[in-house]
Amino acid sequence: MKKNYLKTVAGLALAPMLLPTLKVQAQDTTRTLKDVVITASRSPKKLSDIGRVVTTITAAEISRSQGKTLPELLNTVPGIMFSGAENVQGQSSDIYLRGASAGNTLILIDGFPANDASSIAGNYDLNAFPIDQIDHIEILKGSxxxxxxxxxxAGVINIFTKHPQQQGLKANAQFAGGSYNTFKEAIGLNGKLNKTGIALNLSNTDSKGFSVANDQLGTGTFDNDAFHQRSGSLNLTQEVSSRFTLNGNLQLTHNTGDNDYDAFVDDKDYTYKRTYLFGGIGGRYQLDKGAINVNVSQNNVWNEFKNLPSDNFDTYQLTSNIGRITNVEGIFTYKFNKYLDLTSGVDYKYSNTKQYSDYSTTGYAPGPSQVSADTAHTAIGSAYGSLFFNSGIFHAELGGRYNHHNKYGDNFTYTFNPSVLLFDRLKVFGTVASAYKAPSLYQLYSEYGNINLKPEKTNLSLEAGFDLGIIKDVLSFNTVFYKRDIKDVLAFYTDPNTFASYYINANKQKDKGFESELNLKIDQLTASAYAAYVVGKQYDANGVETHNLYRRPKNTYGANVNYQIIKTVSVGLNYKYTGDRRDNDFTVYPSQIVTLKHYNLLDAHVQVSPVKNLTLFCDLKNILDEKYFDWYGYNTRRFNFMAGAKYQFN
Known part of the structure; x- marks a missing residue:
């Protein structure tokens, strides 16, 4: 008890020292309303001209985060709970933005949508991304x-991979090692040859890991669960003319590892393989007052999970699935005059999956379950448009989108987003919008599927907030309140009489909360502090309130700081408090709700450049050595570190 108290006090005591930012970890400049972002409007716009909340993780910040994984980095962003980010590397993890369910946050890769047609909710696994292949990230919050x-x-996470930068080719190399016998090597080639650009990045990660399942009885017999990743990405650009540019990207990642299926149970025979192949090609034609973009992308995922027992008395399990999604889109942007511009487009998305599953244990062998790609497929076509008005002081977005799905039919979404900029330092904004999530192929066609599912519809998404520059380029504060009402929630249901299980559209879900952030920059010191709060309720068809927000805390708060001691040395700290959460205990029947205790995470990093082109780095993580669960019965990392070196060849 005393130990836990001291940990909490130590963590909280650091918070005032770390005063605040909308940025993650270190940043080179304070976040200002002059910053330009793309994701909020699908075209470059200053934050002062849009009434949305956008967080940018810069290239400099990512460069200083090479000892982290992408889930670990995103977990430090205000309003994001990345459940499982600290589990054994490579294990599945769920991202909850503003308390929304997993799968309700869209992932983009260089602006191309990324989904997994084979997964339960259709969400993409961010373990597919080595952090060394990322340039910067934009996070749009809200519908x-x-x-x-x-x-x-709940929002959009747009991951921009490394692109060609300067004329001439330059190579770089990186090596790192750390806890759990984890080692990582990466090499890259980046540059332009006349009008052709290339960015090639290759990486390899191996970790002996630790046991996925928690050894509740302290037997000391649970084995470590390893992780191996081979990954490569390629970006090409070609300037065909002064107006016309082609670009293409390709990412291939192969993950393998060991796993434990059940909580608190060691499984020595359970392994997995995951392969991700993402590719896209696009063309941009620059008009005098706008641009036309055409993009085509395809996302393929292959998963295989094996539990092959050493005798006939143990559980046998084999799951194999393939998902493929093809996206085609055309985007048209046009500036009518200094007050009004347009973003519009059409897109088409085709998804299919092939799945096989076989399970047997002593006395129970139901036989294999199969889903054919000829049957399990969907198509959705859309047309949309948004007008953006800018008078200097008053700004607004008004837009709508029509969608046609080959299974459930038609639906429509809208956005109205006004904002006012006063004295070039105070932005007051609000949003009234709607959103939707189409049912996944698994929810429609698996053994638990329901072909009559409707889309999950957010009929009303509200935001209201302000962004204030207290001292220009030194101190700023922003806060936003939000409310989200969803109907026809996609949910897994078991009939209490027949025990048959399948997916249904539950009745309603209502979530609300707020986020506040304070940002500071004084000379070589940048700092941030934040707090986020979310609560939610779900109602069944009879209006009875049921549990909501599993694995998501009501309260999170934290702080980040970076200090450039001298030109060649920088240090930083990250602190985050995560409150109590609810989870299910599936080790008993019927399952019971348990409380996952709150915890404090404190990380530190140092970066040193002893000579030109060489950078040494070290990340210390979970310095307080907190023991906690993100998922009931599954281990998280205790105190651990990652250290390494990066070298840029001339």
Whole structure:
């Protein structure tokens, strides 16, 4: 008890020292309303000209985060709970933005939508991304379905991979090692040859890991669960003319590892393989007052899970699934005059999956379950448009989107987003919007599928907030309140009489909360502090309140700081408090609700450049050595570190 108290006090005591930012970890400049972002409007706009909340993780910040994984980095962003980010590397993890369910945050890769047609909710596994292949990230919070379609219920995370930068080719190399016998190697080649650009990045990660399942009885017999990743990405650009540019990207990642299926149970025979192949090609034609973009992308995922027992008395399990999604889109942007511009487009998305599952244990062998790609497929076509008005002081977005799905039919979303900029330092904004999430192929066609599912509809998404520059380029504060009402919630249901299980459209879900952030920059010190709060209720068809927000805390708060001691040395700290959460205990029947205790995470990093082109780095994580669960019965990392070196060849 005393130990836990001291940990909490130590963590909280650091918070005032770490005063605040909308940025994650270190940042080079304070966040200002002059910053330009793309994701909020699908075209470059200053934050002062849009009434949305956008967080940018810069290239400099990512460069200083090479000892982290992408889930660990995103977990430090205010309003994001990345459940499982600290589990054994490579294990599945769920991202909850503003308390929304997993799958209700759209992932983009260089602006191309990324989904997994084989997964339960259709959400993409961010373990597919080595952090060394990422340039920067933009996070749009709030409904984004008008511009982006399905899944953009709580927001959009746009991951920009490394692109060609300067004339001439330059190579770089990185090596790192750390806890759990984890080692990582990466090499890259980046540059332009006349009008052709290339960015090639290759990486390899191996970790002996630790046991996925928690050894509740302390037997000491649970084995470590390893993780291996091979990954490569390629970006090409070609300037065909002064107006016309082609670009293409390709990412291939192969993850393998060991797993424990059940909580508190060691499984020595359970392994997995996951392969992700994402590719896209696009063309941009620059008009005098706008641009035309045409993009085509395909996302393929292959998963295989094996539990092959050493004798006939143990559980046998084999799951194999393939998912493929093809996206085609055309985007038209046009500036009518200094007050009014347009973003509009059409897109088409085709998804299919092939799945096989076989399970048997002593006395129970139901036989294999199969889903054919010829049967399990959907198509959705959309047309959308948003007008953006800018008078200098008053700004507004008004937009709508029409969607036609080959199974459930038609639906429509809208956005109205006004904002006012006063004295070039105070932005007051609000949003009234709707959003939707189409049912996944698994929810429609698996053994638990329901072909009559309707889309999950957010009929009303509200935001109201302000962004204030207290001291220009030194101190700023912003806060936003939000409310989200969803109907026809996609949910897994078991009939209490027949015990048959299948997916249904539950009745209603209502969530609300707020986020506040304070940002500071004084000379070489940048700092941030934040707090986020979310509560929610769900109602069944009879209006009875049921549990909501599993694995999601009501309260999170934290702080980040970076200090450039001298030109060649920087240090930083990250602190985050995560409150109590609810989870299910599936080790008993019927399952019971348990409380996952709150915890404090404190991380530190140092970066040193002893000579030109060489950078040394070290990340210390979970310094307080907190023991906690993100998922009941599954381990998280205790105190651990990652250290390494990066070298840039001339």
């Amino acid at each position: 984004g379905s008008t511009l982006y379609g399905s899944d953009a219920v």
